[in-house]
Amino acid sequence: MTHESTIAGPSLADVERARVTVSAVADVTPMESSHYLSRVLGQPVFMKCENLQRTGSYKIRGAYNRISSLSDEEKARGVVAASAGNHAQGVAFAARELGIPATIFMPIGVALPKLAATRDYGADVVLRGHTVAEPLRAAAEHAERTGAVYIPPFDHPDVIAGQGTLGLEVLEQVPDLATVVVPIGGGGLISGMATVLKQRAAQLGREIRVIGVQAMNAAAYPVSLAAGAVTEITISPTIADGIAVSKPGKLNFEIIKDTVDEVVTVDDDDIARAMLMLLERAKLVVEPAGAVGVAAILTGKIRASGPTVVMLSGGNIDPLIMERVISHGLAASERYLKLRIPLPDRPGQLARTSEIVAAQNANVVEVLHTRHGTGLAISQVELELHIETRGPEHAEQVLGALRAEGYEPRVDF
Incomplete structure (x- = not known):
């Protein structure tokens, strides 16, 4: 499975030739270390920044x-x-x-x-x-x-060899690479990288693990691998539209079933949190599909020993979508609370709840006060508060303070 002649994909010589060709236009993108992800994984973690590639992706x-x-x-x-x-x-x-x-x-x-x-x-x-x-x-x-x-997006030997040039780059930038984590849509990127890494590992006499990551709502590979054949699925909506592919490529599947060690999935909340982490801690703009590997690390889906590279495969995201994803990521990280609080319809209640939130050093960013909420008694109004917190513990502190004063806040996601 790891010897060059037994892999269905391009040979190392094919990829080396592709590298000469591709070097005319593609940059050798940075390999950045991540202290935060290293602490989470318990191993050195590096990020291959193809989000900084020309055209914004690999x-x-x-x-x-x-x-x-x-x-x-x-x-x-x-x-x-x-x-x-x-x-x-x-x-x-x-x-x-x-x-x-x-x-x-x-x-x-x-x-x-x-x-x-x-x-x-x-x-x-x-x-x-x-x-x-x-x-x-x-x-x-x-x-x-x-x-x-x-020109197919992933299911062609020349396309796979082109994407495989990233495997060569990664090994040169992290020579003691032990694990690589790669997003999967149709399978072009991971099939190219895996065929290179497994062949090089065999030459070097050591193991390199290749782990794929799919969006949970568009995960055709776990189903196909379990069935032993290309299987089409029905895709549900996902923010990771760049890897929302309903069935694997035929050639890609043949390579992946022999070279990829594991495929895991992450949901949209996981992806949004990963994008937020990349923005805040790494100062990197990464599109949802490009952040699934980081999401898998943050959620504990990845087991690794030794230096680990996570592929940031693209950075092309509409600023309007980015705004929504950031808000979603803050909410998923419990740093942005949306509360609905039923209140007696009498003066001073809005001021009192605001005082309680302020006393916990949380910041109210939006307020809606209405008499028309469902389930309200005639003598009640509903207060909708949007609150910034420092994380789960602080959010629970705010909720506890409101409950201690007799209010019944309901978290609205």
């Missing part, structure tokens, strides 16, 4: 490697892709650098920053449908009609 590697491999005749026909974000930008950028026309199909509701960036890279963007499935069909039809070459 996707440029696979896209450029695939498009570079096209014949002159294929390049003349142009390329086409379908994506809601990072793959679109990677293909558009790579095509521009190689002087090839690109058409990108994106869903109508795509985030405006991703749409603008893809257009800025010179691609012809066509909005189609409301899910990624519809742009995918449109891209396939466009390729059939025009002869343009379809």
Whole structure:
């Protein structure tokens, strides 16, 4: 399983060639140590910052490697892709650098920053449908009609080899690497990295563990691995839209079942907390899909011994979504309380509750006072308080103080 000849994916020689190709456009991104995550895991933890890559994600590697491999005749026909974000930008950028026309199909509701960036890279963007499935069909039809070459997001040897260049970088930056934690959507990144790391580990005569992380609401790999075959699932809404893929890539699955040691899942609250931690402690903007590895460490899903690298795979996030995620992360970390308190309808109650909260050194940031809450008696009003706290213990302290004064606060998530 760990010898080069028994792995379904690209050989080390393939990835080394891809590295030469990809180096024309992709930066060698920083590897940052994290004292906070190291304390949580109990092992040295490093963050590979592909969120700082050109176009904002690792996707440029696979896209450029695939498009570079096209014949002159294929390049003349142009390329086409379908994506809601990072793959679109990677293909558009790579095509521009190689002087090839690109058409990108994106869903109508795509985030405006991703749409603008893809257009800025010179691609012809066509909005189609409301899910990624519809742009995918449109891209396939466009390729059939025009002869343009379809560039898949993950299920192709050239794409996998391009993403695998990250495995080489990681080993050079952390030579004593013992564990790597990688986000999984369709499986392009982890299949590329795993095939490299397992082959190099075999040459070095040691073990390197590869752990994948999926969003709980879009976790096709645990189901597929248990079944022993590619299995399609129904995706539920998740903030990690960049890895919300309903079924594994065929080639990716064949590599992953032989090279990835474990796949774990995290929920949206976990991801929001991880993004907040990266902002506050590492000063890094990471999109939800790129933060799932950190979420897995924070929630205790990762077991590791020795130096551990967590992949921050992308940083492309709409500022409006970021605002919502930060609020959600604060709430999930119990640093932002939303309370509903039924009160007697008489003067002074608002002032009294505010005094109690202030006495606990908590900060009221928003107040709503209404007589129309459900379940209220005629003689009652409802007070909605939005309060900033320092964390779970402080939040419980505020709730305890209100209860001690006879109030019945209800936490509203």
